[in-house]
Amino acid sequence: MPDANEQPHSEAWKTALTVLQEAVPPAIPQGAHVMTVRIEYPPGDPGTPPHRHSGPAFGYVLEGEMRFELEGEPERIVRAGETFWEPGGDVIHYQDANHRTDSRLRFLVTMLCVPEKPMLVLVDEDELKRRAHLRAPRPS
Template sequence: MAPAEPSAAESSAAESSAADSPAAESQAAVTRIVVQDAVLAHPVTVARIETRRITLQPGAPAGLHVHSGPVVGSIETGSVTYQLEGQEERVLRAGDVFFEPEGERVARFDAGADGVTFLGVFPLAAGQDAAIEFPDR
């Protein structure tokens, strides 16, 4: 015999008590917004994720560089002029995010007048290190 469906009054009472619970109250206070959804050109099996806090002094340029894997980042303080080769440059500030695809040439990542501190997140395969290459050096 199948279990009886709850009546509309029972369902409403259950929803009301669930909405009044501490968990529901804390969920109502949380907002989740996707700020970046980066698609990997070459999906990889991730064995570990390395997160680095990186600081560039005021006006310091990173120079043209290429990463050995994808990099996802978030600016914590300051600003940076960011440009992937062949794309328009843009200024990133605290709270902004960026994505550097594996093998893409990063033409500019130059600290602003106040410098910049950012988190760089490196998804890595087993045995892989987060490597950076500077083609012009």
């Protein structure tokens, strides 16, 4: 006989899952820790200057539109409800700017951080010049 306090099971779980992104990241270093952050930029904000992450990062845009650019890939717009990822390591992340001038941008990023290394390091102008040949052509 069922317990009077037991809740009936729903069937919703069978269709509740939607895969938004699948990726094969580079190897995850021993002892890595995971960090999930929410980032919010006001309208038209240029975002973080060119930088890199110590490990792979996986993101989801909650609101707005992000101008996203990784080294070797063309700039693209990631809209609310869409995902992005980057391998981390040596790859430069050029842009995570708010593409819209009339609304804010909010996104989540889950990063796998290498032990004893910062999760974000800015790239200096000299390195950007040395690696300019690796950047995809800019939109005109």
